[in-house]
Structures are given as C-alpha cells and as structure tokens.
Amino acid sequence: MDTQRIADAARGLRHVFLRDIVLQASIGVHPPEHEATQRVRINVDLAVEDDGARPLSRTGVGRDELTRVVDYERIANAVRRIVTAGHVRLVETLAERIAEACLTDPRVHLARIRVEKLDVFPDSTSAGVEIERRQGN
Numbered sequence: 001m002d003t004q005r006i007a008d009a010a011r012g013l014r015h016v017f018l019r020d021i022v023l024q025a026s027i028g029v030h031p032p033e034h035e036a037t038q039r040v041r042i043n044v045d046l047a048v049e050d051d052g053a054r055p056l057s058r059t060g061v062g063r064d065e066l067t068r069v070v071d072y073e074r075i076a077n078a079v080r081r082i083v084t085a086g087h088v089r090l091v092e093t094l095a096e097r098i099a100e101a102c103l104t105d106p107r108v109h110l111a112r113i114r115v116e117k118l119d120v121f122p123d124s125t126s127a128g129v130e131i132e133r134r135q136g137n
Contacts, residue, residue: 006047006110013109014050016070019043021079026087027094027117034087039118040094041126042079046070046102047110070105078102091115091129099133110134 007015021044024037048070078101088094095113102111116128 006045006112007050008047009050012050013047016046016048016072016075017044018072018076018079021076022118023080023083025083025094027089027091029089038120040083040091040128041114041116041118042083042098043114044075044079044098044102045112046075046108048105049107049109070107075102091117092131095129095131096133099131103133103135106135108135 007013021042023040023042025040026037027033027040028038051068079098082097082101083094088097092115095115098113098115099111102108102113110132111134112130112132114128114130116126118126120127
C-alpha cells in the first residue's frame with residue numbers, strides 16, 4: 001500500500017479520519033512538564049476495509065448501518081481516554097498507544113497517527129511526531 005494513499009477502491013480500503021483533536025495532556029520529560037498539562041493536537045488517519053467498494057446487493061446499494069463501519073466516535077473517545085489516562089513522557093509513546101487502540105479493530109489495516117505539542121516553542125506552531133502502524137506489525 002502506498003504510504004500517501006489510504007483510500008483505495010482496488011484494495012477495498014476507505015479512509016476514516018479525525019482531524020485536529022486538541023486536548024490538554026500531561027506529557028513531557030522536563031520537570032515543569034510534570035506539573036501542568038499542555039495542549040496537544042492529534043490527527044488520526046485509518047485505512048479501513050471498505051465493503052462498499054464491493055456491491056452488497058444486486059443494486060450495488062450498501063447497507064446504511066453503523067455496524068458495518070469503523071465508528072469514528074469510538075476512536076475519538078479512545079483518543080480522549082488515552083490522553084487523559086496519566087502522564088506520558090514522550091509524544092512517540094502517546095502516538096503508539098493511540099495506534100494500538102485503533103488497530104484493535106481487525107478492519108483497520110493501517111493507522112497513521114500525528115501527535116503535536118502546540119506550545120513548546122514561541123517561534124513554532126508545533127513539535128511532534130507522526131507514526132504509521134499496520135495490522136499484524
């Protein structure tokens with residue numbers, strides 16, 4: 001799978017995403033970062049099995065049912081739980097935990113997670129990491 005292209009009808013994949021979730025997190029290695037929360041922005045991109053890429057009936061019309069898709073509200077709630085679960089030293093660790101939670105659904109083939117600390121440097125919008133993890137890795 002091309003790392004830039006997540007949605008792909010030929011491979012039966014749809015792109016499910018959450019953009020710019022901004023939360024207060026207890027994160028960082030420096031002592032002052034243990035004393036107060038700071039803003040983080042999280043983006044989640046998922047390559048998910050797309051049963052709509054293959055007709056579900058003779059008319060080609062898919063079922064309009066939540067059970068056949070990955071529920072992005074469930075993903076958003078998991079992100080919130082992970083961020084508020086306690087202090088994390090590294091943005092990389094936070095990203096890994098979010099990716100792991102996303103990949104618990106076997107329909108998710110790939111999770112690309114970006115975690116940014118928003119108030120680290122006065123002359124920069126953000127600093128952070130983006131990771132990509134696949135099912136079975």
